[in-house]
Amino acid sequence: METSAFQKIYTKITQVTKATCSLKAEGIGYEEIARVNGRLAQVVKIQGDTVTLQIFSGTEGIPTNAEVVFMGKAPTIKVSDELAGRFFNAYGDPIDGGPAVEGKEVEIGGPSVNPVRRKQPSELIPTGIAGIDLNNTLVTGQKIPFFADPDQPFNQVMAMVALRAKADKIILGGMGLSNDDYLFFKNIFDNAGALDRIISFINTTENPPVERLLVPDMALTAAEYFAHEKHEKVLVLLTDMTLYADALSIVSNRMDQIPSKDSMPGSLYSDLAKIYEKAVQFPEGGSITIIAVTTLSGGDITHAIPDNTGYITEGQLFLRRDTDIGKVIVDPFRSLSRLKQLVIGKQTRKDHPQVMNAGIRLFADAANAKTKLENGFDLNDYDERTLKFAKDYSRELLAIDINIDIDSMLDTGWRLFAEHFTKAELGIKDELVEKYWPKN
């Protein structure tokens, strides 16, 4: 951004903290951006003639006579079809060596969709993974995170889901992404020949943490362009939202705000909701679906970040290693897709909801049997059968390397029920049992 002639340059900073600086200035708008010695900054507080700026890349080396130029606008991004296939940093500047994108300049973090103008999400997103399609079906316009420990292959599963989801555009928002993971995404999308429908906004661990705060808004503003104006199906991948929230707490801490639970700012819920609620199904056909990653520490979902996320998103997906089969599975107990009710049994076969519930209930019985076994008790015949069922169910349906269509998942379910249980043990509606119980 060039400095125009009429812009006033301020050179007298009165206060510098680790993330912010203050100066006396007039006619400044709230949330306006500025450059402080070339570094991008944003107005976070105005009190009388004193303006406080948050400098995204940190204040190291900022002198009191730094040049401050106000831009007269909030952070923006230029949107057009040229975005496709490109890689950008958190500010929306290209990092792939290509030219700057030309297009319509729009402010990021814009207004929300009027709820009465939304359409109810109703289009199933098949992924081929039974742990998702059968038990936690995804729908366009949904927002759902993976809750995962750092050692789990969430980025791999997310990339797989993204590629199978048949989206028109995939927008990757990487926050605090390690360089290795960045290259992983780049390669896997490239190998799939999908690079031309991918747009990436990347903040790696090498970049200053506060810059991350811009990434979701950049990604979602681009998504809104394609979904709303071009009526495209857009899938937004945000990884890792825990690092985003950490950046929020850094800023709030440096602005002397009183922290609430787990040192997070009191506004964490609203801050996260503003991002996730951009997921939407437009009546004209375009949609924004958000799949995010929230890393946990030691599986603790009561921490403020996963907790607030869980209240905002429409479900969550848990990955877990099942030692019985030696594979990673989608945990059927703790995973949930809230929007599945809109499609299962409606766009899929009638027996879908009941097969799903029966399978999970029997899997839960197996978990109880396992506890019994561990406590040194004898197992009865039913317990034995649930354990055998659980192993098959895990291997043939829950494992993340499964790639079959939903009808086959349901048929597999019935086959496993019939192999291990009687009809009465299922608790499924009689008419469905009549129809689908394997004949031989």
Next chain:
Amino acid sequence: MATKGKVTGIIANLVIVEADGPVSQNEICYINLKGTDLMAEVIKIMGVKAYTQVFESTRGLKIGADVKFMGHMLEVTLGPGILSRNYDGLQNDLDKMKGVFLKRGEYTEAIDPEAEWDFTPIAKAGDKVEAGSWLGEVTEGWMPHKIMVPFKFSGNYTVKSVNSKGKYKSKDKIAVLTDEKGKDVEVTMMQKWPVKVPIKAYKEKPRPFKIMETGVRTMDTLNPLAEGGTGFIPGPFGCGKTVLQHAVSQQAEADMIIVTACGERANEVVEIFTEFPELEDPRTGRKLMERTTIICNTSNMPVAAREASVYTGMTIAEYYRAMGLKVLLLADSTSRWAQALREMSNRMEELPGPDAFPMDLPAIISNFYSRAGFVYLNNGQTGSITFLGTVSPAGGNLKEPVTESTKKAARCFYALNQDRADSKRYPAIDPIDSYSKYLEYPEIQEYLKKNISENWVEMVSLSKDILLRGREASEQINILGDDGVPIEYHERFWKAEVLDFVILQQDAFDNIDKSTPFERQEYMLERVLEIYHTKFDFKSFEEVNPFFKAIINLFKQMNYAEYKSEKFDGYLKQINEKINERKAV
């Protein structure tokens, strides 16, 4: 002369305004941002500085912007035409807003001024009236909507004239009243009322003495909600809070439902928008939307308006209660409202209470809950507001300030249990931790005896004992092992399981099972208690599990069948045969 002011400070949506005249606490003002007026509320005054919370984004706002103060608090507009509307937290009609995205500063009229209503007078010249007295009636959709003396009128009035039967617009004069000093005042069908002030146009508020039927068995049977009562549902995410609230909103026996979506997911509101115009109210055969008004401030809408949204909902409920209607008010979730209070308190740098919530949180919550209730109106008619709120405790921990404060205020507690949800035992209301204080009220016990059955109260308390003893038996079995306990422990456990599976668990997505009228609830509970009272003959614990599993399966089929249909009776016959096979002689 209206007070004016200039902006002198901006911190997110807290804007500090220097005023040139008198300003009052909670007064509404409009801040001019490049020609757009942004609505704000005064929340603190220091000398000439008024601290205001802006109900919109303040992006681009500059120091020195003009502010005009309105001289009144945040008000809602009351009159015919509220029913079936979709409002935001400030009572803007969302359907009248243009464009896909919400534009800040776009305020729309809550009531269509051009709509005509068929008016029938109730009062006549010479009648003595006061605030809330019924002057006439229009038909709003299908509901009789009373036109009342505005609540702001104090003292006694005499009716001078009331318009004759005919079509009028909401702003037309429909009556002239004479006050005690002989001054005439005109009344229209529309009035305004500040949301934070309770409407008290009633004679007395007795203790609730009737049950509000919800069709949700675990609530109605075990812990019933009273008409005019209060309840709350705390629970970690993913436990089915919203599904449960939607079920109640669809099935509850109320004349009017107000759903306040407070800081929750937009798609959940869209679900109501999409389904309520289609779904039928089983009691009237009309569409659910015809008895519903939605106030929605979803989580991405401005935070300050979230606080307003629950008050807007309550004030509209009070307005309809004054017409003698049975109103059910739902708020999902009150925790988001508390968080909105916390954000503002934080920006004002107030000393924080527990978990950084403002110190007066318990007082704010109990004040709000106390606005619900059953009332006798001044004309002897009755009306009620039943309030059911959800709470989203951080980390699912019920020992947090919002849950604790609400527990002190609400009379019914429906604790959602993570373990129940994990094993898909929905609705996941914990039958042992949850309670309804109303069951202890003699007037409620009397009502249950009269309206359900003579020994209903005993049956309910027996059911609770069965569940508790079942849980104890299951703990014993887990500690000592299947063969380490007497067989009757297994029997005790499984009898509790029958009650759990047949009465407590309910399929909210099955057309028949989702709603159970009281008559059927009573019938089913009797059948389940029959099983409990039957002595069985088991030779080993291994026989217990398959026997009761089969019984449960048959009962479940019964729950899925039309009440007293051939199928229903057929399953009952099978159950009885099964019982007879094992009955101890």
